Amino acid sequence: MRRTLLGTFLRASLLLVVATGMQGQGDKHKPAKPLEKTEWKLIWLNGTKIDVAAPQQVPYFQLDPDSHRVSGSGGCNRMTGGYDLAGDHLKFTQMAMTRMMCLHGADTEASFAKALNGVTTWKIVGDKLLLMDANQHVLAKFSGVTPES
Numbered sequence: 001m002r003r004t005l006l007g008t009f010l011r012a013s014l015l016l017v018v019a020t021g022m023q024g025q026g027d028k029h030k031p032a033k034p035l036e037k038t039e040w041k042l043i044w045l046n047g048t049k050i051d052v053a054a055p056q057q058v059p060y061f062q063l064d065p066d067s068h069r070v071s072g073s074g075g076c077n078r079m080t081g082g083y084d085l086a087g088d089h090l091k092f093t094q095m096a097m098t099r100m101m102c103l104h105g106a107d108t109e110a111s112f113a114k115a116l117n118g119v120t121t122w123k124i125v126g127d128k129l130l131l132m133d134a135n136q137h138v139l140a141k142f143s144g145v146t147p148e149s
Helices: 002-028 106-118
Strands: 039-045 060-064 069-073 078-086 089-097 121-125 128-132 138-145
Touching: 039 106, 060 078, 089 106, 089 121, 106 138
Parallel strands: none
Antiparallel strands: 039 060, 039 138, 060 069, 069 078, 078 089, 121 128, 128 138
16 A cells, blocks of 8 residues: 555656656747747847947837838848738748948948848747748848847
């Protein structure tokens, strides 16, 4: 009797430990920031870390779930367009950018625009957004900032 009771207690304890561990796993994989309504600042593009001198020159974008519109900056010029989002699939559509002359960052801006055109999937890891192509190659990485309302 004592052995049966001890065995039952040990099995119940093991189940509780496993269930608690699995519950914690779900929390680890919850994104720190949502894909939409977050200002995503570019930190890495085509294998190169992005360093900019002035904060106003940081390329970024933000997705508006109400209008399905994207807005942002390539670092010098403003950009806008639409997007299609279904699960982990993301496609930027009808993208347009102003054409002001840029003394600094024109190459980064052009590469940023090209990368956005190649995006097919996305993934948030911790507080970083990864935009990937159809072959799951990371095109760009971003750090998220939730704008003040």
